[in-house]
Amino acid sequence: MYTKKKPATSVSWAGSDVLIEVHQLDSDAEIDDETMEGLDFLESQGEDFERALESTGFGRFHYALLTLCGLIYLNTAVAITIISFVLPSATCDFQMTSSDKGWLTAAPMLGMLLGSYFWGCLADTKGRKVVLIGALIMDGLCGILSSVAQTYILFLILRFINGFAITGAMGICFPYLGEFQPVKHRETILCWMEIFWTIGVIVLPGIAWIVIPLEFEIIMPSFKYASWNLFVTVCSIPSILIGMWLLFFPESPKFLLECGEADEALEVLRNMYSINTGKSPDTFPVHSLREKVRTMSVVSQNSTRSVRSLRIRKPKELKLLLQEIWEQTKALCKPPYLRYTVLTCLIQFGLTSSYFTLMIWFPELFYRFEEFESLHPGQSASVCDVSSIVIGGNSTDVEYCGEPIGDEVYLHTLIIGLACIPTSLWLPLCVHRFGAKFFLVFSLLVAGGVTMGLYFVDSSSTNLILSCIFEALTSLAISTVYCVMVDLFPTQLRVMAAALSLTFGRAGALIGNLVFGFLIDLHCVVPIALFAFMLVGSGLLCFKLPSTGQGALD
Known part of the structure; x- marks a missing residue:
């Protein structure tokens, strides 16, 4: 005789008329040898939920969900890179040096560094939807407050909070979307998210081009609100x-099953079926649904329901939450997940540090090229020479503070976004043919070479060409990493694994922005060579990743 110390589950599947029935045994119930063999067999089966999910069909619900998650991803592209247009515009208002700009670009990255794991832990214990809503609302409110900040320090703090909030939305939207998708559509749907990031990169300079050049200014004795402040508000x-729209969408049914809330999960599947087919939810062929035995800690099984609310009402609930986070963190750092955890963290560090640093500083570099070419018409110079001439030629204590951003800077940044469209379409259309791993290796290795090429550019036009290639390939890699991670880790560890890798990525972005801000005017070849090395290194590490997209979502 055996004593089963965790809930046991039995399942039956009834022919074409899908029927999943469950009998929940008491946690201390004695189980004979025959029953134990049956349970061991059932625990090895992972198709029951997938079959129920496939029974919902594929249609309007999935397209609406893709639109929602795509808008979240688009919004993160805007929120993360908004500083790139604030830097030139707010230089005079805040009297910023290059060092000050480095701290300002690093502040959101520091927020992301601290927020990534925080939001990931919450999403894996309290649910994807409620955490997404909280992160989005916090980002929006802090963004509006930052737009009216009157001092550099206050603006810096609020942008830090923006980074803390938006990283939650960025890290959770992929798992949330993926857990609603049948296996045969999952990888393709997740890859379509890249097009939304591209749209965000295109929309941001468009909004900046419309709003920042406006001759708009409100000036009071202790208050100033200019066009760049309005840009931040918009x-x-x-x-x-988007957070309010998310209220009308359900929680992930896979997450609900992991929490033991099978009736709620079944109701979500019924509604999906009704929206996709136009039929009554009562005609959904699955009549009863329970998940296989959950392979998490005893703490998780006993406490999941008690921590589903965002409010911690009792010390015991906080203790259970911290225990759950600790158990899941230990699971990520032990086989069989340790290898994938280390790989994804290192890849994210190299990729994210290079991408977010250079993308935030590209408009500033375009601005400096424009100023150099206006001061020295007909002459050519490298990025490093341009920075030293433009900044070094300014005799004031505050660094160059000249005319507003020219139209050419907005146009160049817009062109960079448009250059991402071909790769954004190439990924979802060809991912099944080449595999996500191919796209990761190809984009990172080529992007590394392009980054090194930035040192050799001698005009704004060649700088623009290389910048377009860099943005197209690195943004492709960013989205592909998220797609791969959905399949690398099981449901109860998925968001936390993504959050841990994002934490390493944000640490790299924080360090990268600080290094770039301090060295761009002194030894700019050092950060350029460093970022090129990290991109190539990340590409080589991708060879160690397995092929994904074929297995069921655990």
Whole structure:
């Protein structure tokens, strides 16, 4: 005789008329040898939920969900890179040096560094939907407050909070979307998210081009609100609107099953079926649904329901939450997940540090090229020479503070976004033919070579060409990493694994922005060579990743 110390589950599947029935045994119930063999067999089966999910069909619900998650991802592209247009515009208002700009670009990255694991832990214990809503609302409100900040320090703090909030939405939207998708559509649907990031990269300079050049200014004795402040406000409002729209979408049915809330999960599947087919939810062929035995800690099984609310009402609930986070963290750091955890963290560090640093500083570099070419018409110079001449030629204590950003800077940044469209379409259309691993290796290795090439550019036009290639390939890699991670880890560890890798990525972005801000005017070849090395290193590490997209979502 055996004593089963965790809940046991039995399942039956009834022919074409799908029927999944469950009998939950008492946690201390004695189980004979025959029953134990049956349970061991059932625990090895992972198709029951997938079959029920496939029974919902594929249609309007999935397209609406893709639109929602795509807008979240688009919004993160805007929120993360908004500083790139604030830097030139706010230089005079905040009297910023290159060092000050480095700290300002690093502040959101520091927020992301601290927020990534925080939001991931919450999402894996309290649910994807409620955490997404909280992160989006926080980002929107803090963004609006930052738009009226009157001092550099206050603006810096609020942008730090923006980074803390938006990283939650960025890390959770992929697992949330993926857990609603049948296996045969999952990888393709997740790859379509890249097009939304591209749209965000295109939309941001478009909004900046419309708003920042406006001759708009409100001046009071202790208050100033200019066009760049309005730009920050406009870019903050979508977070609140998307968070409100998310209220009308359900929690992930896979997460609900992992929490033992099978009736709620079944209701979600019924509604999906009704929206996709136009039929009554009562005609959904699955009549009863329970998940296989959960392979998490005893703490998780006993406490999941008690921590589903965002509010911690009792010390015991906080203790259970911290225990759950600790158990899941230990699971990520032990076989069989340790190898994938280390790989994804290192890849994210190299990729994210290079991408977010250079993308945030590209408009500033375009601005410096424009100023150099206006001061020295007909002459050519490298990025490093341009920075030293433009900044070094300014005799004031505050670094160059000249005319507003020219139209050419907005146009160049817009062209960079448009250059991403071909790769954004190439990924979802060809991912099944080449595999996500191919796209990761190809994009990272080529992007590394392009980054090194930035040192040799001698004009704004060649700088633009290389910048377009860099953005197209690195943004492709960013999205592909998220797609791969959905399949690398099981449901109860998925968001936390993504959050841990994002934490390493944000640490790299924080260090990268600080290094770039301090060295761009002194030894700019050092950060350029460093980022090229990290991109190539990340590409080589991708060879160690397994092929994904074929297995069921655990």
